[in-house]
Amino acid sequence: MAFGTSLTARGGWQRPLEAALRDCLQRPVTVETVARSGATSGWAITMADSVIEKKPDVVLVEFYANDAALNRFMTVNQSRANMDEILSKLKRSLPAARVIVMGMNPISGIRGFARPFLQSYIDAHRQLAEAKGFDFFDNRPAWLRLSPAELAAAIPDGSHPLPSVAAATIVPGLTAEIAGVGCITSSDMAKGMYP
Template sequence: MISLRLRRAAPIERRSAYGWLLLLACLVMLSLPQTGHAGNAPPLKIVAFGTSLTARGGWQPALETGLAACLQRPVKIESVAKSGETSLWALTQLDRVVAEQPDIVLVEFYANDAALQRFVSLAQSRKDIGDILDQLRQRLPQARIIVMAMNPFSGLRGLIRPFVGSYISGHQAEAQKRGLEFVDHRPNWQRLTPAALAAAIPDGAHPLPEIAAKIIVPELVKHIARGICKE
């Protein structure tokens, strides 16, 4: 009888040992870094939609790199932008933006609207940006739409934009009215000394690309990634 009990106990002991080994293997697997999912994730697609501050900005490659490192997934940025254009032009380019099927759209169109020689009133500019945002929301319902205020103007470029602050406030209000996001880069530019700011934006409007990347990219990485990492 004793030997029979021993023979019956042995399979039970083996099953118990296998169970413990399986549990240990699962715990080891769960403790390993989970790198496979991020590496296989599809690229985060961004469209930068704007004026020369985007077309000539040069900050997009740094944003791709910084955001990809933060999110641990590929990031691809396309620009739909043209120097000297206004919100009126932007209304004609929405098909191009939508065709990219982006996850995020970065929008800046106040700068040339505010230039006196463009003859775009504040009321017209607000109507245009409102229409742009409405169409983007309707046609890209899953995308994050982020309206931006860029760098300050100085010299002649500043003189021809005496009410640029009102245009920025108007675009911000239209974004917020729709529950959309707004990022203001001006405070970060204003932390530079006057001499450094003049050197960074030598023509009074268009920052040097390497300086633009240092100022703009960390703020966008923080905002887009919702503060989970820093550039």
């Protein structure tokens, strides 16, 4: 289950992730999505039951980006409290599921200026995930392997990557995170697209 914001709703990486996991694990894999553009962790609290009722084996969670936007008026402490509620509910209701809180792509330009304390929100979500015994997987290092020109072309609005580039950048490392490093192809390793 991919649970998040527009970086998930419009991400374009779920089907390629599904295919990569299916190929690696040699078994059926379905990646479903509960996500909405503009969503915050406050919205996520209201949607946690929709995630839980699907009984996923793995839940990928990302909600820091909109929480950090100045126009959302959400403090780091409120974002942390919301995520605490979400992650606690997932842990309680899906004790066998693997929950992975994610860092996504860099945010720049005006969208970056609107999130001056973005790193504080990412840090709060990472620390909370680790405190609860969940994993934090940061996709940003894979993005930062691109040159500045490639990064600008890949994320033209400064926030939302082109789906094809998102898939190529996110899927190799996330597949390895979920299924193990045996899922990294020699091509991905040569390109440095792994954790």
